[in-house]
Amino acid sequence: MPIIQRLLLLSFISLTIVSLTAQNRLGADHAEPAVRSYLEGIPLTVNTLYRFSEKETGELVELARVEKINVFELIDCIVRYAKPRRFRVSLQGSYIRDLQSTYNLGGQRVLTILSIETLQFLEAGYRLTGDDRDMDVYISEEREAYIEIGTARYNTRFGFDSVSPLSFSGAYGIMVKKLFITTPLERLELFSPGKGAIYVKAISRPKRWNLDVVTKLK
Numbered sequence: 001m002p003i004i005q006r007l008l009l010l011s012f013i014s015l016t017i018v019s020l021t022a023q024n025r026l027g028a029d030h031a032e033p034a035v036r037s038y039l040e041g042i043p044l045t046v047n048t049l050y051r052f053s054e055k056e057t058g059e060l061v062e063l064a065r066v067e068k069i070n071v072f073e074l075i076d077c078i079v080r081y082a083k084p085r086r087f088r089v090s091l092q093g094s095y096i097r098d099l100q101s102t103y104n105l106g107g108q109r110v111l112t113i114l115s116i117e118t119l120q121f122l123e124a125g126y127r128l129t130g131d132d133r134d135m136d137v138y139i140s141e142e143r144e145a146y147i148e149i150g151t152a153r154y155n156t157r158f159g160f161d162s163v164s165p166l167s168f169s170g171a172y173g174i175m176v177k178k179l180f181i182t183t184p185l186e187r188l189e190l191f192s193p194g195k196g197a198i199y200v201k202a203i204s205r206p207k208r209w210n211l212d213v214v215t216k217l218k
Contacts, residue, residue, distance in 0.1 A: 024068055024194075024213065025068060025069075025192075025193040025194030025195075025213055026067060026068040026069060026193055027069065027073060027190070027192070027193030027194065028069060028073040028074075028076040028077050028080075028165065028166060028190060028193075029165070029166075030067065030068075030069075030193070031063075031064075031067035031068075031069045031073060031074070031077050032077045032080055032081075034063060034066075034067050035060075035063065035067070035074065035077035035078060035080075035081065036077070036080075036081045038059070038060070038063055039078065039081045039082070042056065044082070044085070044087040044089070045087070046085070046086045046087065047086055047126075047128060048087075048088070048128075049088045049089070049090055049123065049128060050087065050088070050089050050090070051089075051090040051092065051121075052089060052090065052091055052092070052095075054092075054095045054098070057091060057092065057095040057096065057099070058095070058099060060074060060078075060091075061074075061096075061099050061103055061105070061214055062103075064213070064214040065103065065213070065214045065215060065216055068194075068213050069193075069194075069213055069214070070106045070110060070194060070196075070211040070212060070213050070214065071105055071106050071110050071114065071211075071214065072110070072168070072188065072190060072196060072211060073190060073193075073194075073211075074214075075122075075124055075135065075163070076163065076165065076166065076168075076190065078124060078125070079124050079125055079134060079135070079163045080165060082124065082125030082126060083125050083126050083134065083163070084126075085126070086126045087125050087126055088123060088124070088125040088126045088127070088128050088132070089123070089124060089125050090121050090122065090123045091121060091122045091124075092120075092121050093116065093118075093119030093120050093121055093122070093139075096116060096119065097116060097117075097119070100116075101217075102216065102217060103214055103215065103216055103217060104212070104214065104215045104216075104217055105214055106211060106212045106213065106214060107212045109147070109148075109209055109210075109211060109212075110211055110212065112145045112146075112147055112152075113147060113152075113188075113198075114137065115137065115139045115143060115145070115154055115158075118139040118140045118141060118143055119137065119138075119139055120138045120139060120140055121138050122135070122136070122137050122138070123135070123136045123137075123138075124136070124163065133159050133160060133161045133162075133170075133172070134159075134160055134161060134162050134163040135159040135160045135163050135168065136157060136158075136159040137157070137158050137159045137173075138156065138157050139154060139156055139157075139158075140156070141156065142154060142155060142156055147176070147198070147207075148207055148209070149176060149178065149198055149200055149203065149207035150176040150177050150178030150200065150203075151176065151177045151178070152174055152175070152176050152177075152185065153174070153175045153176075153177065153182075154173065154174055155173035155174070157173055158171070158172060158173025158174050159171070159172060159173065160172070160187070160188070166189065166190040166191070167187065167188075167189055167190070168187060168188040168189075169186070169187040170186075170187070171184065171185045171186055171187055171188070172184075176200045176203075178200075178203065181202055183200055183201045183202040183203065184200070184201050185198065185199075185200050185201075186199045186200060186201050187199045189206075190211075191208070194210060194211060194212065194213055195208065195209065195210055195211060196208075196209050196211045197209070
């Protein structure tokens, strides 16, 4: 096969792969109406913390699978609904861990960033007290984990001060050590469906990742 034809064929294959990958990552903007519709069927109460049951947690993860979004995109959609309506919700870590026998929750990156292994519960949405943040994560013990941009050190409570569409900003409770510096994690941006960028203070370039969507184990 002449070289020009081979280059054209390779280009076509590459574009096809990119197209198929995009179809399998639809993003929070796409999924928001479906998540909103589901939450409208939950008896949430204004100015009250609602704890999702084991069944509801499974239904939310299944919804993420159907909508082809990752866990951060699911949280984004939940906050979009809950925050302006003055709802706050809680996801139990034990329920999420149990689902790992049925679902791939996004691979090691997602599991590590959210500290699923030691997660007690995650709260998100409207701030009911002056101490609440838009997203608070509580884990059973302080821990360290490698997150590719460096080694992250987690307090027993960490999270993000502000969650808005496609953005988790004002990170707290997470320090990142890289070489000879230790610096706070600042924010996570969902810059494209199924993709996220982690920003760390004093490190000029963000770490860009594929944040895999939720899938069912075969």
